Amino acid sequence: MTSQTIVAIAVPLEAELVERIRAVDPAVTVLYEPELLPPERFPADHAGDPAFKRTADQEERYWAMLKAADVLYGFPNESPDGLARIARENPRLRWVHAMAAGAGGAVRASGLDQQTLQKFKITTSAGVHALPLAEFAALGVLNGLKRTPELARDQAAKVWPQLRTPTRLANGSTLVVTGLGEIGLETARIARALGMKVSGTKRTVEPIEGIEKVTDNAGLTTLLATADAVVNTLPGTPFTEKLFNREVFAAMKPGTVFVNVGRGTVVDEQALLEALENGQVSYACLDVFAVEPLPQDSPLWNHPRVMVSPHTSALSEAENRLIAERFCANLRTVLDGGNPPHLVDTVHFY
Template sequence: MMNTMTTETTVAIAVPLESEFVEHIRAVDPSVTVLYQPELLPPERFPADHTGDPDFQRSPEQDERYWAMLNKAQVLYGFPNESPAGLARIARENPHLQWIQAMAAGAGGTVKVSGLDTDTLQKFKVTTSAGVHALPLAEFAALGILNGFKRSGELAKDQAAKVWPELRTPTRLVNGSSLVVTGLGEIGLETARIARALGMRVSGTKRTIEAIDGIVEVAGNDGLPGLLASADAVVNTLPGTPYTEKLFNRAIFAAMKPGTVFVNVGRGTVVDEAALLEALDNGQISYACLDVFAVEPLPQDSLLWNHPQVMVSPHTSALSVAENRLISERFCSNLRTFLDGGELTHLVDPVYFY
């Protein structure tokens, strides 16, 4: 991507961000002007709270200032108001816009929901924070695997009831077991690294089938049932796209051997939740650790809430206190590339939203 602004590039901070990280952005190059008005941004309730306090409201005068600031910039740090509607508005109003850095790893979903047509989306780039969340997601996946193998749910239930069972139940060894990771991208590879450190044999899927160091076997989605036949645990890291929707259906769960541990840190739409519940009830899945769901927040009437073999996490496994620092570092690196006329990394595909 070529930066057509030869003398000055203006970056506007559209979402809450600590001033120290704003200064890091300013330090990338003397030609960069950073517009940052923290009084126009909702205060963070916790580290890396990109939407900020929902009770925050700008006055009409502040809202006018906020949009005027964004419309001066060629580059935005964050979607306006961190929403699809904000993205749609800035795309209509800012003729200078060249690039937006999104806070989410799966920002393609927001781009799709914005309703912008392909021609409009071709006018500027959107980059995601994919990879920034790889380590916390991989650590959460390891937690899910260990929970399933070590029966932590049953232990918690017995503790709550003050039960000391007469018959002690053995747990399963993670070391020497087999893991399948669907989606050997940055998150999947980080998950594989941690799993191998625990002594697991790792196979997985990738759109481009190629040998990967440390991975026993790589297959496409068509080869997934074959991989699952010998898996003790499965971790999904795939994003939500038309090609992954309900990939984990009845047939895929049936291809797993009884007692498989299932972890989902990708997107909820990749899993047919009715089929998952059946697999839990018939023993194909012994334990499911779920951070994402087809509908979020998870509906109150979902059977997943109270299932004894399910851990429900409210789509928080990617969050860490280091997130703002990591995203800003990623942005600074990409900003240097942008200024030098290079190709930005982690671009959202404007057609497939991946």
């Protein structure tokens, strides 16, 4: 990085958090023009209000600001097209920090070639979202084990069943987590606190403290035979496309609870619906989908044993602060000559 590092704030961010970035080092100049950024509609609304439109003059100023920077906080206009444009038009660009934990898909969607992608680093906000995602995954597992869809239906119908149906204990049950990264390990931590035994998959197979068995995705079906619940945290890549297919759902024991907080493309949704109908899956809690927003004609909307969450499980009021703190730590590392963590893999795009 040059002796004077220029950071441009490309997405909505509170002024006090911008000041935290300025305070990292006297050699850092932060370009921040809030009137050029769309207002947030809710905490951590990185894209901002879609009704916001810049004037021609404001549009010119926005891109001039970004083209003057060595580092961008956020993708321009929070879009793959914005990333592609700034990569073409800013030869001094050295690093872009993405707001998303799974920014690889957006990088791939930018269409940038490998030669261009090697000219600058792209980091993600992976880890910032681990706790809220893990808490949501735990919610999904417990919903399934405790039969909350049936309870809600009985309550809505004012039915007090004469025959009481038992629920399943989390304690002593087995959870399989696909993707033992930061989100997966946080999910495993919460599950173990509930008394669950946890196994899972990892691209590099190695022992992990507190995890019973670790395999790669090729060994997933061997883990599923004894699983009471499965949580997917995997990103969407060509290597995870429809990993959860008919064969994998068939390998589950009847009544398995399924939760997806990774990416929707990892699941063959038709195969999931079949697994729900034949009883392999007793309940599915889904925060992500192959197509988003979920199409109105998707049968997942009305399925009695499916929870549809509109890709919001990672959101928390603390998100902007946590991402800014992560960026500040990364900026310090870069200024000191190191490589920041959570670099996007531009081959596998995660």
